[in-house]
Amino acid sequence: MAHYVAPKQGKASQLIDVIVLVVLTLGALFVPLKLGLAGAAKAVETPVTDPTWEALGQTPVQAAQYEALGYTPASAHDLILARFDYSFSVGALVAMVAIIVLYYVLVLRFSDVEYREVISEKFGK
Amino acid sequence: MSDVDITSKTMDGMGPHGTKVGLLRVLGPAHVWALGVGIVLVGEYMGWNFAVGKGGAYAALIACWFAGILYTCVAMIDSEVTSTVASAGGQYTQAKHIIGPLMAFNVGLYLVFAYTMLEAANAITAGYLFSVVATMSGHEAALDQQPFIILVIMFLAWLNYRGVLATLTFNLVITAIAFVAILVLFVSTSGILGGGIMQHAALFEGHEMPYGWIGVLASMHFGLWYYLGIEGTTQAAEEVRSPARALPFGTLAGIMTLLIAATLTWYICTGVLPYEFLGDGVNGSVAPLFDTARLSGSMGLVWLLGFGTLFATLASANGCINDASRAWFAMGRDKYLPGWFGAVHPKYRTPYRSIVFLVPIALIFALKAPLDQVITFSILSGLLGYTFMPLNIIMFRKKWPLNSIKRGYEHPFHPLPAVTLLALCAITFFAVFLGYGTQLVAMIGFYIVVSLWFHFWRYRFVNRGAQFTMPWPKPKGY
Numbered sequence: 001m002a003h004y005v006a007p008k009q010g011k012a013s014q015l016i017d018v019i020v021l022v023v024l025t026l027g028a029l030f031v032p033l034k035l036g037l038a039g040a041a042k043a044v045e046t047p048v049t050d051p052t053w054e055a056l057g058q059t060p061v062q063a064a065q066y067e068a069l070g071y072t073p074a075s076a077h078d079l080i081l082a083r084f085d086y087s088f089s090v091g092a093l094v095a096m097v098a099i100i101v102l103y104y105v106l107v108l109r110f111s112d113v114e115y116r117e118v119i120s121e122k123f124g125k
Numbered sequence: 126m127s128d129v130d131i132t133s134k135t136m137d138g139m140g141p142h143g144t145k146v147g148l149l150r151v152l153g154p155a156h157v158w159a160l161g162v163g164i165v166l167v168g169e170y171m172g173w174n175f176a177v178g179k180g181g182a183y184a185a186l187i188a189c190w191f192a193g194i195l196y197t198c199v200a201m202i203d204s205e206v207t208s209t210v211a212s213a214g215g216q217y218t219q220a221k222h223i224i225g226p227l228m229a230f231n232v233g234l235y236l237v238f239a240y241t242m243l244e245a246a247n248a249i250t251a252g253y254l255f256s257v258v259a260t261m262s263g264h265e266a267a268l269d270q271q272p273f274i275i276l277v278i279m280f281l282a283w284l285n286y287r288g289v290l291a292t293l294t295f296n297l298v299i300t301a302i303a304f305v306a307i308l309v310l311f312v313s314t315s316g317i318l319g320g321g322i323m324q325h326a327a328l329f330e331g332h333e334m335p336y337g338w339i340g341v342l343a344s345m346h347f348g349l350w351y352y353l354g355i356e357g358t359t360q361a362a363e364e365v366r367s368p369a370r371a372l373p374f375g376t377l378a379g380i381m382t383l384l385i386a387a388t389l390t391w392y393i394c395t396g397v398l399p400y401e402f403l404g405d406g407v408n409g410s411v412a413p414l415f416d417t418a419r420l421s422g423s424m425g426l427v428w429l430l431g432f433g434t435l436f437a438t439l440a441s442a443n444g445c446i447n448d449a450s451r452a453w454f455a456m457g458r459d460k461y462l463p464g465w466f467g468a469v470h471p472k473y474r475t476p477y478r479s480i481v482f483l484v485p486i487a488l489i490f491a492l493k494a495p496l497d498q499v500i501t502f503s504i505l506s507g508l509l510g511y512t513f514m515p516l517n518i519i520m521f522r523k524k525w526p527l528n529s530i531k532r533g534y535e536h537p538f539h540p541l542p543a544v545t546l547l548a549l550c551a552i553t554f555f556a557v558f559l560g561y562g563t564q565l566v567a568m569i570g571f572y573i574v575v576s577l578w579f580h581f582w583r584y585r586f587v588n589r590g591a592q593f594t595m596p597w598p599k600p601k602g603y
Contacts, residue, residue: 004589006460014463017583021462021575025238026489028571029502032563033494042178042405061327062399068420069402079409080401084179086339086559096558096566103569103576104512110580111225116603118226121590123599 003121042082056080149474151290152365157358157375159297162382164243164354164444166303167437169383169390171250171406172500174413176347178404179560180340182329182395187341188348189391191549193384196352198546199511200380201536202518204373207359208533210595215359216510216517217452221459222595223521226587228513230461230579231572235510236360236452241483242503243354244445245491247438248274249499252491253411254435261427274491277442282484285446288473289364296443299436304386306433310414311389314397314421322421323396332400345549345556350500351387353507354441355379360448369533393417407496446480446487453479460587461579501561505568508557512550515543524600 009017048055051073053063058080066076176185206219217236221229252270259268284292312318334340358376365371394403394413397420402409410416418430454476457466470477490499519540527535536542557565 006586006588009460009463009586011465014465017463020578022486024571024575024578025486028567029490029564030494032567033498057331058399059327059330061324062330065324065328065397065399065420066402069398069416071402076402079405082401082405084336084343084560086336086343088559088562092562093555093558096554096562099566099569100554103573104516106573107228107231107576108224108516110576111228113225114227114580114584115225117589118592119600119603122593123603 004117042084044078044081045083046081048077048081051077149289150364150366152293152361152371153367154365154371154374154378155297156290156293157361157365157371158378158382159293159300159440160361160444160447161355161358161376161379162304163293163296163300163440164240164357164448165352165379165383165441166300166386167243167247167250167441168350168353169307169386170303170414170434170437171412172246172350172496173347173387173390174394174403174410175350175406175497175500176344176404177395177400178406178409179336179347179556180342180344181332181335182325182391182400182403183333184336184341184344185348185395186388186391188344189351189387191345191552192348192351193380193387195349195511195546195549195553196355196383197380198542198549199356199514200376201542202514202546203356203359204376204534205532205536206518206521207362207372207376208369209530209597210359210362215362215448215452216356216513217455218362219359219517219521220513221592222597223517223524224513226461226584226592227576227580230456230583231576232510232513233452233456233461234572234575235506235513236357237449237483239503239506239510240354240357240445240449240452241487242490242499242506244278244442244449244487245494246496246499246503247442247445248277248487248491249496250412251277251435251438251442254415254431254438257412257415258431271492275488277439278484278487278491281439281443281446282480284443285450285480286470286473286475286477288475289361289447292443292447293361296440300440303433303437303440304382306429306436307386307389307393307414310418310421310426310430311393313423313426314393314417323392325396328396328399335400339559342552343556343559345553346504346560347500348556349504349507349553351390352380352383353504354444354448355383356507356510357444357448360451363451373534390414397421411496446483449483450476450479453483459592461583464586498564501557501564502568505557505561505565508550508553509568509572511546512554515540515547515550518543524602525597526601529601530597 053073056073176188210219217229217233220232252274255273256268256270314322358372362368362372394417397417398410398413403413412434415430415434418426453466456462457464466479468478522539
């Protein structure tokens with residue numbers, strides 16, 4: 001294989017590359033947060049009015065530990081009753097699996113093309 | 126067989142690229158242990174307890190042990206590959222030599238994001254700790270945590286800038302103190318020394334499996350946090366005196382240390398703290414071992430675990446800066462990123478530009494994102510990296526069978542660890558999907574876009590054959 005000579009990259013072009021990467025990174029991580037799509041939020045489905053430790057489902061031992069931590073039934077209400085919702089749709093699960101598989105297939109295929117060039121130049125045919 | 130022997134006592138490693146000014150080879154096995162455990166031990170001091178919230182105390186224990194199996198596979202696989210690839214960048218450099226440039230670029234980014242997000246999480250915890258100490262010391266108004274977060278990141282970046290030996294020696298000392306603090310808390314509260322305060326049965330009553338088995342699956346997401354970062358030992362490959370010996374020894378000793386620390390941590394905290402409080406790391410227990418010490422009634426333990434938590438966060442952030450900068454540096458040196466990042470400081474011999482560049486990135490996340498989201502970003506990047514590892518070792522054994530190059534360590538039962546690791550990664554992807562599916566899809570979308578950007582634009586600046594720097598024979602099948 002002919003020896004590939006990489007072009008020299010100018011400083012402005014290097015700077016643009018860094019900016020592109022940083023913007024993509026911040027976008028991928030912050031956009032779901034800013035759009036309120038981050039998920040994993042817990043919710044209290046059935047609030048208890050005038051809560052007591054018993055009404056919150058706490059035994060005397062558990063209640064004693066909460067009190068030692070400085071909580072009252074009222075201040076511990078949301079902490080104790082908030083629950084995750086693990087329901088999901090099969091369609092969403094299939095879509096996630098497809099995206100992950102597509103990603104690895106894409107990376108492995110392109111990598112293989114690039115790797116063959118590297119080996120060919122390094123070791124010859 | 127290659128004429129360069131990495132297991133040689135007279136030639137311990139190799140200088141990639143033949144550069145005259147390289148990174149300093151000054152580290153031993155203890156530093157490798159300190160780098161791995163130092164990054165991870167903070168996972169016992171904060172963050173793991175989200176697993177309790179996801180599925181209850183038993184679910185967190187099951188996740189702890191299954192994640193332990195996952196990381197044992199990671200450590201075994203990593204030890205074999207890295208004992209032959211003695212170059213900065215760790216898994217990035219492995220991917221470059223074994224799978225190909227685009228995979229390497231992705232792995233490099235996984236490493237940078239996993240460690241930078243972990244660094245941000247550590248700084249958040251350190252800021253919280255300062256505010257608690259201020260309250261305990263009689264400070265009445267709420268303490269602004271942001272200056273402490275900034276100070277922690279800036280100080281550790283400066284330490285990293287000045288030199289790797291001082292950085293990791295500092296890590297060795299504070300990691301050892303943080304580990305001993307867990308042992309002291311265990312013997313002091315479990316009844317081994319004096320009266321015990323453990324009440325597992327009474328605290329679990331009525332909350333054994335609050336979400337059933339789906340909660341156990343969901344717990345795997347944060348189960349990774351007990352050990353996330355142990356694979357970072359490979360980042361020091363170019364700076365250890367004897368990589369073939371020190372890297373496997375330090376990595377495997379590290380995972381054994383962490384398995385003990387994780388199990389003890391679960392036992393101590395679930396025996397003292399109610400599960401809803403323990404499981405909420407944002408509004409409840411930010412630092413569970415510290416909270417357990419608070420309920421022990423011993424001010425000595427409170428101070429010890431306070432310092433333990435602080436030291437664990439500092440050690441972790443310190444190691445993360447070290448590892449993220451090495452991965453960024455290695456990509457810059459290969460022109461996967463602008464070559465400007467590939468510079469070594471002429472006096473301190475550290476990748477100083479990469480260290481400085483990543484400081485504001487860490488600060489943005491430490492100051493602007495909630496702790497569980499920052500941890501999730503870190504876990505997701507780590508998880509993508511662990512999924513790459515089975516592919517990596519299978520291809521490594523195929524392209525360079527056991528007797529074709531000399532290895533410092535050969536992991537047993539191949540391909541069982543690789544298959545196990547892949548299966549556990551699939552389970553963890555599902556666990557992440559259960560709560561943080563949007564972030565998962567957003568992150569994969571990001572990696573797809575940057576992969577296309579790399580393949581069709583950035584790769585033109587990369588020399589082809591020069592990327593392959595290991596003195597290995599031609600891979601089989603090419």
